[in-house]
Amino acid sequence: MYKIVQAKELTTNIYLMVVEAKRVAKSCQPGQFVIVRTDEEGERIPLTICDYDRDKGFVTIVFQTVGAATQKMAWLKEGDAFHDFVGPLGCPSEFVTQDIDTLKKKRMLFVAGGVGTAPVYPQVKWLHEQGIEADVIVGAKTKDLLILEKEMEEVAGNLYVTTDDGSYGRSGMVTQTIKDLVDEGKNYDTCVAIGPMIMMKFVCKMTKELKIPTIVSLNPIMVDGTGMCGACRVTVGGEVKFACVDGPEFDGHQVDFDQAMKRQQIYKTEEGRAFLRAKEGNTHHGGCGNCTDGGKE
């Protein structure tokens, strides 16, 4: 069992938990993820690592409730425990293994959307600890849904917040802010974008035009997370890759987002649910990421 030492709701439906997981805390790097399970009947849920404390053996995760399994996670309190917590999985962000002096010369831009702010944070923090200040754009639907602003401010070179409805910071989508920054004379050698698939797709479209190489972090459907099931396969540059072992970060300009988005819907969207309902009748039993009552819809 993996004890939850801190649990709080960051904003509506987005939760932060600090979990005691010594082996993960000791070896994890920015860009990697964990898989958690609430109880014996639970689904295996992949979550990107948000922060870690090697000395204390703590790992921080941030998640949004999207269905039955994550809702069950959200009900856990400080002092409770996860049944399973495995990791770190996937490859660390590329820059972790790069030469620091070369990195220092790079102008880096991070683009975070919604709950994607959480996995961006350890990357920016890591760079900050190496003396590298990166620019960060954080986008949220509205002011209330913004997370980790203070934390990000502490580690980012410049932080640009934008809200879709203009209720806080700049107004509009993150792509608008990217364009504005470049128009204002900013130059970037590399961009890292993490957020909803649709956001990453449009960020990549924009950065391709602006000729900024862009890394994205994919979070497709997974079961084991160690390369065994192949559920997480994505097409990158015409080749089939497994996000769990080859990723989760990929060259965003090479990712087939349309396919990836469709694959994400297998157990998820209205269409998928209708499809499954038609196929399964009343046997559909949750875990689809949408039926909050455990599937008895």
Place this chain on the structure above:
Amino acid sequence: MMDVLKKVPVREQDAKVRAANFEEVCLGYNKEEAMEEAARCINCKNAQCIKGCPVSINIPGFIEKVKDGDIEAAYQIISEDSSLPAVCGRVCPQESQCEGKCIRGIKGEPVSIGKLERFAADWARENGIKPAGAKEKKGKKVAVIGSGPAGLTCAGDLARMGYDVTIFEALHEAGGVLVYGIPEFRLPKQAVVEKEIENVKSLGVKIETNVVIGKSVTIDELMKEEGFDAVFIGSGAGLPKFMGIPGEQANGVFSANEYLTRSNLMKAFRTDCETPIMRGKKVAVVGGGNVAMDAARTALRLGAEVHIVYRRSEEELPARVEEVHHAKEEGIIFDLLTNPVEILTDENAWVCGMKCIRMELGEPDASGRRRPVEVPGSEFTMDVDTVIMSLGTSPNPLISSTTEGLEVNKWKCIIADEEHGRTTKEGVYAGGDAVTGAATVILAMGAGKAAAKGIDEYLS
């Protein structure tokens, strides 16, 4: 009067009934049946069956005890050489191993060694008999990576020799392919697998789940920082293969690994578990091995019409004869000499059919099997909504890529000598699918056993 040339028949669940449930297919012998079958063994002096067993169980020895009705003694004889008798009695290909060598089989049917082993193991479990443990401790630590058949066997043997053994398992549950791969109806998880693992634990073996070696901790760290004197790698061959045909990334195309893991490990077939599984109406399983049969029979039980699509003929099916027989009995349709060329999708990227081509057998290839060649112009479309690819697996590079000095061959299999399981790195041994590529449970157990001996020699 019994016919001594024939096996005592084993009771099975009726094919029509079992096609709709996940209960075990084979019901096994009771004591009377087992004793009657055991009496067919002629107790050869130079027992060929032992030579056919990858873990060299004293087969005539245990069968004699069954014949006498001393089942506990029979179990202890098996336990000297096997940590997983209830598993082996169910999933070993006995027809090509012990039973294939049985003298009785020359004129008539061989002794039903597998079913007798299963009976002895089941009886011991039901009567609370545990395997005998080590008499004295060696004071040395061995790490075993992977809790599948190779790892459990190696760990069990080392613990019996007195080593302090810890198994590291990447998944949340111990058992490897026994829990994620082989379905409930062939190998019950709670009743059989869990109990066999408890027996291994009762020998003093510790199991740490949720540890991915190469990610959570490396082999070098285990040896340098955590004080392990030797390491056995039994990490299996987990990476699924795909065909590389158009449409393979469509929704509704799964690897057999994914499909079986959802059903077996995650219990998606049960209504009280969260993990979903797609219940297709018409499912094509591509491939002809044991895993293909398992996937097909699982899909059938989830309510689908199921087709096995295999490019060679029935004779070349790599699956065990018993599995093919069971599959046919249950109503699986075999589309042989057929090969998929494209998976068709609807506008939302869901599978809506599979284009196939007919094959015929040509000249034998390097494997000695006749090579299937396409029949020109024979393309046709199968109406399916789900495709399960069961084309074999290859070893996971997670460990080999993070362990310095551990060499692999061109198929990414870890190089290890057969006799001792010794790898190219000192103190590190390996066996099972991680070394051979996908093979059987019992061969992995044989390799685990050989490596336990190798490790014991190395540490003595």
